[in-house]
Amino acid sequence: MPSNPVYLGVIGVGGVGNAFLHQLAKLPAPPSLILLARSSQTLLSPAPAYSPAIPAADWQTASATPSLTKSGALTPAEIVSYLSSAPGRSVLVDNTSDPALASAYPQFLKAGISIVTPNKKGFSSDLSLWKDIFTSAATGNALIYHESTVGAGLPVISTLRDLVATGDEVTRIEGVFSGTLSFLFNTFAPVSGASSAKWSDVVSQAKDLGYTEPDPRDDLNGMDVARKLTILARIAGLEVQSPNSFPIESLIPAELASLPSTAEGVKEFMARLPDFDGQIAAVKEQAEKEGKVVRYVGSIDVAAKQVTVGLQKFNKDSAIAGLKGSDNIISFYTKRYGGNPLIIQGGGAGGEVTAMGVLSDLIKVLERL
Amino acid sequence: MPSNPVYLGVIGVGGVGNAFLHQLAKLPAPPSLILLARSSQTLLSPAPAYSPAIPAADWQTASATPSLTKSGALTPAEIVSYLSSAPGRSVLVDNTSDPALASAYPQFLKAGISIVTPNKKGFSSDLSLWKDIFTSAATGNALIYHESTVGAGLPVISTLRDLVATGDEVTRIEGVFSGTLSFLFNTFAPVSGASSAKWSDVVSQAKDLGYTEPDPRDDLNGMDVARKLTILARIAGLEVQSPNSFPIESLIPAELASLPSTAEGVKEFMARLPDFDGQIAAVKEQAEKEGKVVRYVGSIDVAAKQVTVGLQKFNKDSAIAGLKGSDNIISFYTKRYGGNPLIIQGGGAGGEVTAMGVLSDLIKVLERL
Numbered sequence: 001m002p003s004n005p006v007y008l009g010v011i012g013v014g015g016v017g018n019a020f021l022h023q024l025a026k027l028p029a030p031p032s033l034i035l036l037a038r039s040s041q042t043l044l045s046p047a048p049a050y051s052p053a054i055p056a057a058d059w060q061t062a063s064a065t066p067s068l069t070k071s072g073a074l075t076p077a078e079i080v081s082y083l084s085s086a087p088g089r090s091v092l093v094d095n096t097s098d099p100a101l102a103s104a105y106p107q108f109l110k111a112g113i114s115i116v117t118p119n120k121k122g123f124s125s126d127l128s129l130w131k132d133i134f135t136s137a138a139t140g141n142a143l144i145y146h147e148s149t150v151g152a153g154l155p156v157i158s159t160l161r162d163l164v165a166t167g168d169e170v171t172r173i174e175g176v177f178s179g180t181l182s183f184l185f186n187t188f189a190p191v192s193g194a195s196s197a198k199w200s201d202v203v204s205q206a207k208d209l210g211y212t213e214p215d216p217r218d219d220l221n222g223m224d225v226a227r228k229l230t231i232l233a234r235i236a237g238l239e240v241q242s243p244n245s246f247p248i249e250s251l252i253p254a255e256l257a258s259l260p261s262t263a264e265g266v267k268e269f270m271a272r273l274p275d276f277d278g279q280i281a282a283v284k285e286q287a288e289k290e291g292k293v294v295r296y297v298g299s300i301d302v303a304a305k306q307v308t309v310g311l312q313k314f315n316k317d318s319a320i321a322g323l324k325g326s327d328n329i330i331s332f333y334t335k336r337y338g339g340n341p342l343i344i345q346g347g348g349a350g351g352e353v354t355a356m357g358v359l360s361d362l363i364k365v366l367e368r369l
Numbered sequence: 370m371p372s373n374p375v376y377l378g379v380i381g382v383g384g385v386g387n388a389f390l391h392q393l394a395k396l397p398a399p400p401s402l403i404l405l406a407r408s409s410q411t412l413l414s415p416a417p418a419y420s421p422a423i424p425a426a427d428w429q430t431a432s433a434t435p436s437l438t439k440s441g442a443l444t445p446a447e448i449v450s451y452l453s454s455a456p457g458r459s460v461l462v463d464n465t466s467d468p469a470l471a472s473a474y475p476q477f478l479k480a481g482i483s484i485v486t487p488n489k490k491g492f493s494s495d496l497s498l499w500k501d502i503f504t505s506a507a508t509g510n511a512l513i514y515h516e517s518t519v520g521a522g523l524p525v526i527s528t529l530r531d532l533v534a535t536g537d538e539v540t541r542i543e544g545v546f547s548g549t550l551s552f553l554f555n556t557f558a559p560v561s562g563a564s565s566a567k568w569s570d571v572v573s574q575a576k577d578l579g580y581t582e583p584d585p586r587d588d589l590n591g592m593d594v595a596r597k598l599t600i601l602a603r604i605a606g607l608e609v610q611s612p613n614s615f616p617i618e619s620l621i622p623a624e625l626a627s628l629p630s631t632a633e634g635v636k637e638f639m640a641r642l643p644d645f646d647g648q649i650a651a652v653k654e655q656a657e658k659e660g661k662v663v664r665y666v667g668s669i670d671v672a673a674k675q676v677t678v679g680l681q682k683f684n685k686d687s688a689i690a691g692l693k694g695s696d697n698i699i700s701f702y703t704k705r706y707g708g709n710p711l712i713i714q715g716g717g718a719g720g721e722v723t724a725m726g727v728l729s730d731l732i733k734v735l736e737r738l
Binding site for chain 2: 023026027153154155158159162163165166167168191317319322324325327336337338339340341342343344345346347352353356359360363367368
C-alpha cells in the first residue's frame with residue numbers, strides 16, 4: 001500500500017523509549033518524528049511546517065540546534081492540538097507508565113490520533129476507561145495497539161485478538177507473566193530441586209541484577225501480573241472492573257506491607273525480609289513432597305469468569321515448571337486447539353524486546369493509516 | 370478504519386476450505402463472496418452487478434438457485450478478469466495445494482487482487498516465483514498473506530516478519546514443523562522411554578487415524594518440512610533456490626522409494642515397511658544410550674546459510690523432546706532474545722486451525738484495503 005506521510009509524537013525516553021528511538025531510526029522509511037517529550041522537556045518540529053523532523057537516534061545532539069523548538073512539559077490537550085494540526089495522520093507513542101497520560105488516550109483518539117504503547121495503565125485500570133478508549137478510537141477513526149502491555153515483544157495480545165476475531169472460543173489462559181517473578185521462582189525452586197537458596201537472598205540477588213523494580217515490593221505485590229491478566233481477560237470478553245476485582249496473592253509479608261515506599265522503607269523491607277524466609281520455604285517444601293515445584297502464575301477461566309493471581313504447584317515436567325531465566329510463558333486453551341494449548345514463550349521484559357513490540361505495532365498502524 | 374466493500378473469490382472446498390467458509394460466515398461483516406471454485410465447478414455472482422453474494426456456509430444449497438451463475442473450471446486468467454472487474458478491491462483465497470494456481474499468483478497481484486492462502490507451493494518452489502510474487506504485489510498495490518503455510522494457525526510467519534521488520538537479527542530457527550512426524554516420534558520414542566512400539570506399527574496407526582497423507586510417503590519424505598523451512602529461511606533473508614537445494618533426510622527406506630504412488634504402491638509400501646523397523650529402532654536405541662530421544666526437526670542457521678531437515682537427538686528435558694500429540698514447536702533464536710529463544714507451540718495441522726490462520730490473514734487484509 002502506498003503510505004501517506006505520518007507524523008509521530010513520542011513520550012518517554014527511559015529504557016524502552018530509548019531502545020524504541022534507536023530501532024525507529026533504522027526503519028527504511030520511518031515516519032516524521034515531530035514531538036519528543038520527557039518528564040519536564042519537550043522537543044518539537046516547528047509549526048506550521050512541522051519540519052525539520054527530530055532525528056530519532058540523535059535527538060540529544062539535535063536538541064541543541066535552533067531548528068527545533070524547545071518547551072517545558074505540555075499538557076495532553078496541548079499535545080493533541082499540536083499533533084492533530086500536523087499535515088497528515090499522526091500517531092502518539094507512549095513509552096511511559098504514566099496513568100495520567102493513559103487516562104487522556106480518549107482525547108487523542110477522538111482527535112484521530114492513533115496510539116501505540118507498552119503502558120498498561122490505560123487498559124488495566126477502570127473498565128470505564130477501557131471502554132472509553134475503544135469507543136473513542138472508533139469515533140475518531142484512529143487505531144490503538146498495545147502488544148507490549150503483556151509479555152513485552154512476545155505476540156500475546158495479537159494472538160489472543162486473532163483467536164477471538166476468527167471465532168475461536170478461548171476457555172482458559174494461564175501462564176507466568178512477570179519476568180521478575182519467573183526469575184525468582186526458577187532460581188528459588190528449580191526443577192532439579194538442588195537449590196538451597198533462601199528466598200530473601202534470591203530477592204536480593206534479583207534486585208542487585210536490576211531484575212526487580214527499584215522497590216521489589218512493586219513486583220512482589222502481584223499488581224503487575226494482575227494488570228496483565230485484566231487486559232487479557234477483557235480481550236477474551238470478561239468485563240473485569242479493575243485489577244482489584246479479583247484475588248491477588250501478594251508475596252509481601254503482611255507485617256512489612258505498611259513500610260513506606262521511600263528509600264528507607266525499601267532498605268528496611270530488604271533487611272527484615274529474611275525473617276519470613278521460613279514461610280515461603282514451607283510452601284516450597286510442601287510442593288517438593290508432592291513431586292512438584294511452586295510458581296507464581298496468573299490464570300483466567302473464561303467460562304467461570306474467574307481470574308486468579310498467585311502461587312500454584314506444577315508438575316516438574318510441565319512447561320511452566322521448566323521455564324528458564326526470566327522467561328514468560330502464556331498458554332491459550334481454546335475450543336479449536338483442544339487439549340494441547342497454543343503456547344507462546346520467551347523473554348517478556350527488557351528495553352529491547354519491549355521496544356520491538358512497540359515498533360512492530362507502529363509498523364502495523366502505518367500499514368493501515 | 371471505515372472499510373470499503375471488498376469482494377472475495379475462494380478456491381477449494383476441502384477440509385480447510387470448508388472450515389474457512391463456515392468461519393467466514395460468522396464474521397460480523399464478512400466481505401462479499403462472489404466466486405467459489407472447486408476442481409471442476411465454479412459458482413459466481415452474476416456480473417455486472419456482482420450480486421447476490423454466495424452464502425459462504427450454505428453455498429451447496431445456494432448453488433441450486435438460478436440467482437447464481439454456474440460454470441466449469443475457470444483459468445487463472447479468467448478468474449483475474451472476473452475479480453478485477455468487481456466494483457471494489459478484491460481478494461483471492463486459495464485453499465488448495467495446487468502448484469499451477471500458485472504459479473499464477475503474480476497475475477492476480479499485478480491486477481491489484483490481494484491473496485490469502487495456506488498453499489505452500491507459491492512460496493517454496495523456485496526462488497524466481499517467490500520474487501515474482503512479492504514484486505508483483507508491490508506493482509499491483511496488492512497484499513499477500515500466508516500465515517497458514519507454516520504451523521497452520523500458529524503465529525509463526527507473522528512473528529518472524531515482525532522480528533525482521535523491527536531490525537532484530539534472527540540467528541537460528543529450529544523446530545518440529547510436521548504434525549504427522551511429531552505424532553510419529555512422540556509415540557515411537559516418548560520421553561518416558563516406555564514405548565516398545567515398532568516403527569511400522571506407529572506409521573500404520575497414524576495412517577488409520579488420518580494423521581498422515583493418503584500416501585504416508587508424502588510425510589516421510591520430509592518434503593513438507595523442507596517447503597516450510599524454505600519459506601522461513603527466505604523470510605529470514607536467505608536466498609534458498611528451492612526446497613531441493615539443501616539436504617533432506619528421507620524416512621522412506623531406499624529400497625521402497627521407487628514403489629509407484631498408486632493405491633497398490635501404498636499397500637506394498639506399508640506391507641514391506643516392517644522389514645526396515647530395525648534400522649530406525651537402532652537410531653532410537655543409540656539416542657536412548659545417550660539419555661536422549663530422537664525427533665524429526667528442521668533447522669535454519671542463518672549466519673552459516675544452512676538449512677537442514679532430518680533426525681536429531683534431543684535431551685529429554687528439552688522443549689522439543691517434551692512435545693505432545695501432533696503439536697508443532699518453533700524456536701526463534703535472535704540477537705535481542707539472547708540465549709532463550711522465542712517459542713511458539715501448539716497444534717500445527719487440521720482444518721479448523723489452518724482455516725483460522727487464513728481467516729485471520731483475511732481480516733488483516735480487509736483492515737488494510
